[in-house]
Amino acid sequence: MAGTDCIFCKIAAGEVPAAMVHQDGDFVAFRDINPQAPTHVLVIPREHIPTLNDAQDPDLMGRMLLFARGVAEREGLAERGYRLVINTNAQAGQTVFHMHVHVLGGRPMRWPPG
Numbered sequence: 001m002a003g004t005d006c007i008f009c010k011i012a013a014g015e016v017p018a019a020m021v022h023q024d025g026d027f028v029a030f031r032d033i034n035p036q037a038p039t040h041v042l043v044i045p046r047e048h049i050p051t052l053n054d055a056q057d058p059d060l061m062g063r064m065l066l067f068a069r070g071v072a073e074r075e076g077l078a079e080r081g082y083r084l085v086i087n088t089n090a091q092a093g094q095t096v097f098h099m100h101v102h103v104l105g106g107r108p109m110r111w112p113p114g
Contacts, residue, residue: 008098012046022074026060027067029103038106039075039082043068049099052088068101077105085113 018030082105
């Protein structure tokens with residue numbers, strides 16, 4: 001069930017414009033409006049799942065990671081390297097409570113993050 005005020009649900013439904021990168025029946029990928037790397041794409045499930053803590057379907061989660069990998073490949077990041085990030089809840093930096101994967105690349109990543 002979609003969150004009625006969820007901006008990501010509205011993007012997935014095509015009600016709010018976004019710079020789309022790729023989509024299929026289960027997932028949508030679009031450019032982050034506040035990029036933290038030269039390539040910064042968000043991958044969301046069409047299904048409203050507030051946080052990773054709320055995820056129940058291991059098949060969906062696995063397919064979401066593979067979809068994110070495909071986005072990285074399409075963006076030319078696969079060989080050079082990329083980072084996938086899932087922030088879970090406010091203290092970890094989650095600001096939109098619709099689970100999403102950040103696909104980051106195009107520059108060297110530092111460790112530790114945060």
